[in-house]
Amino acid sequence: MAQIAFILLCHKDPEAIISQARQLTAAGDYMAIHFDARANPTDFQRIQDALRDNQNVTFAKKRIKCGWGEWSLVQASLNAVEAALEAFPRATHFYMLSGDCMAIKSAEFAHDLLDREDVDYIESFDFFESDWIKTGMKEERLIYRHFLNERKHKNLFDASFQLQKKLGLTREIPVDLQVMIGSQWWCLRRRTVEWVMKFCQERKDVMRFFRTTWIPDETFFQTIVRHLVPDEEIRTSTLTFLMFTDYGMPVTFYNDHYDLLLSQDFLFARKISPEAADLKQRLGDLYAAKGVEFQISNEGRSLFRFLTSRGRNGLRFAPRFWEAESSLGRERELLIVVAKKWHVAKRLIHKIKEVTGIETIEYLFDEASCPMPDLGGIQTQMGKRARHRRALMRMLYEYYGTDRMVICMDPKNMEMFQDFFSDRSTARLLEVESIFSDDYLAGHAMRVGLAGKNTPKQSMERLLPTIRADVMHESDRIRDAGFENYYRISEGRDAQENAMALSQFLSISPEQALEIAQTNHLFED
Template identity: 70%
Template sequence: MAKIAYILLCHKDPEAIVLQAERLTAAGDYISIHFDASAPLADFRAIRDALQDNPNVTFARPRQRCGWGEWSLVQATLQAVRAAVETFPRATHFYMLSGDCMPIKSAEYAHRFLDEHDADFIESVDFFDSDWIKTGMKDDRLIYRHFFNERKNKRLFYASVALQRRLRLKRAIPADLHIQIGSQWWCLRRRTIEWILDFIRQRRDVMRFFRTTWIPDETFFQTLVRHLVPETEIQSRSLTFLMFSDYGMPVTFYNDHYDLLLSQDYLFARKISPEANELKARLGRLYAAHDVEFRVSNEGQSLYKFLTGRGRIGRRFGMRFWESESTLGRKRELMIVVSKKWHVARRLLGQIRQATNLPVIEYLFNEVDTALPDLGGIQSTLEKRTRHRRALIRMLFDYYETDRLIVCMDPGNLDLMQDFASDRSVTRFLEVDCQFSDAYLAGHARRIGLAGEQTAPATLERLLPTIRNDLIYETDRMRDAGFEHHVRLSETATDEDNAAALSDFLSIPGDQALSLAQTERLFAD
């Protein structure tokens, strides 16, 4: 059975550290603590005195003064790892934690999970080819030597890099290493840890290299694990659930995140708010519990993106300068069918195509696999279609040799609708107004990743009003836009009213429009 030695890096809140150590060791596991040497000595003594009689606790020696982005963080980790390896010979796994982490599964679940997965869990992707680094320096982290802390000595940090560039003091990366990058929160098997410790004793050149790289905690273990362990035995993911905001800051979890955290496919989560006492107490009890069944739906990332993105309405892609004055053509009519229920719009378009023989394009700005002719590559990606929308529609008019074209759009594409409505051509809108049952909304949440098949009904029930309000908000924005040629086809309207809307939209006789309005099961889910 798996026995975990937790590697805990911390620098504050001694009471919380003691509670965390007692909680983790009560389940039969171990913990090796490195408490930052820059923190008050009294805090360290309080932790040591409270835990000195616990045989499953050890401390890293000597303690390091740690700084963000410095080698000292890796050195502190290695000190704690060495202490754990020597003190706990029965430990089978070594799991990196911070003082802000809390378990989101029971110890029983964690042990069973590690028993069933004989692998090292560490996020590690190619340093140079991946887009893991979003902003700031990239290659310069490695090819120049970094002696100053960017946060503490910003001027010296950048002056040093500038001087090395000017003097062309680039250095070589150790030839046999393929540099990787990823999260510092890993879980490694004992054999892997022993291989790493042996490797660094033999390879002083590698240690010299990483000591002067920038933010080595994101590259050191990630690179060495890939260098030493067969790829088939590595899972490039962390077992610690964490999210980042648009500003690159870690998302903090509070008392009302309990159900969300439990449903994620991870063993721990960070960062838990220091004030979230109720959450910490519940998670502490959970770790010691037995026979708990977890419904893993793993929708946390997409749900956070959805909820934080609401209200940030703007243009996703700006037009190129050569498109700003382009037009589809004064004599042309672009007819846009707008529906959140895509299957309803497709059903209607099929009938319109048969009745009018007009060219019809489905959700070309929403689905990459929408059937489109070859237009020289402009149709190849959603980004290209959106960025060059007027050129794309103009080419479709030319391809079909027509002055009337029907396309489908999602209500969320308001920026596209407004752009086409401002064109010199005639733009008509047919809004398909559908009813949304709770069952449909639940299915919609699963389709777009806001919920999973195992999402708890109570969690889904709390989410549905937000989704419903979001759909209503999209519709209201479209109606508030005040488009000149805007008619509505409604699930609750009579066939005669819907026929009038279709007749106006398509410019067809009333009897033909009535036949379309009476399409069998037009609004059925």
């Protein structure tokens, strides 16, 4: 009878990991855990202490600092697989999971499915012939060497790539390999896993090649398994149910998706919301249950396509199920710097990032040229950014791997402020109060199209009081809104006073706040 060793890669939420391990091993299965070496050591100790007496749980002997798109994710997987092979000689199958995955079938059902056929389950499509990669780099992932984390060192990553491209520093793919691509959520037989580990020891050339490819967790196992295992023993599919939005982000499941998930022809689902406590409890109880019958309808993806297509055509009749409870995330903080003088706000947030390391983005909802990462298209048009602002912000948090972010916004965006402050996340607003000279207001009038170079002086003199009143009105609306976490710095205050507001707004020390408040020429035009 099948016995599964789950290979769990995780980096946060120790209580959820402990619960997941206990639920999956209660039915006699096993788990090998790799907890990111970048994560909080206290969290890892808590997991170890809680699972110390569970003989069906082991840990990777060497923990790796993991980064999206890096080889480190593959190495972490190999370390966990090695630990599982050694600790669990009776395991027949090895199943890759993340901390966001949960079983949507019982262990009884899963074991029966794996016993039916002596095969491996792994997506493995031809890298060059398939359309698995929708946007961005394709061949360039392989033929150039990628040494840096694209998300942490975007400019250096791009510079390295462009330099190699300019100098023609391409490399050959190992001649005996057909590179494949697919989901990293696989389930492999013990024999296959042993073959892969032996291959890793023998083929140092292949290991060197994949260590500097980009996003190797989508190609390494997919290529090696297809190289070692006969085609008839591979099912080119994953047993983990996951869906993606039009913008390339995974769909998140909530409490009201229990019946939908159970009806899918998969063993696990990703990704389950951390806030869906009821769903997680019900799915956790399900895995150890006996005699449960499942009615498979498999309508999840078709329902998703139907609902999203109606929305695109203006026929939306109810909230899309994948947008239910659309929140930035209860654990996240959105720090909004509001300033009419954009150059002042930009100077301020650049200094904030320099001093605190908090990720910052300029006027993303006001300035089309604002530098933005590639998020699958949502960032390309100002209308899309505003219309899908919560989705956009969630994607930015995911992209930068952070729970705190500073953004700049124009004071005219009252509707957006109210929307973000109504979210479950923590929103803070810092208003930057500047002195507006007549020359500045005249320039502002020309920038927004209210005046031109040839506007008569008399007309400009009549216009300026109206513009000044509008600017003051926007500021008054913000103050009158009564936002809970509202702070203000002013050109008319000294650095010590402004530092107090900055310290509260950013939750930083008075010394760091003073360094920011003393930014050279902060308020200058």
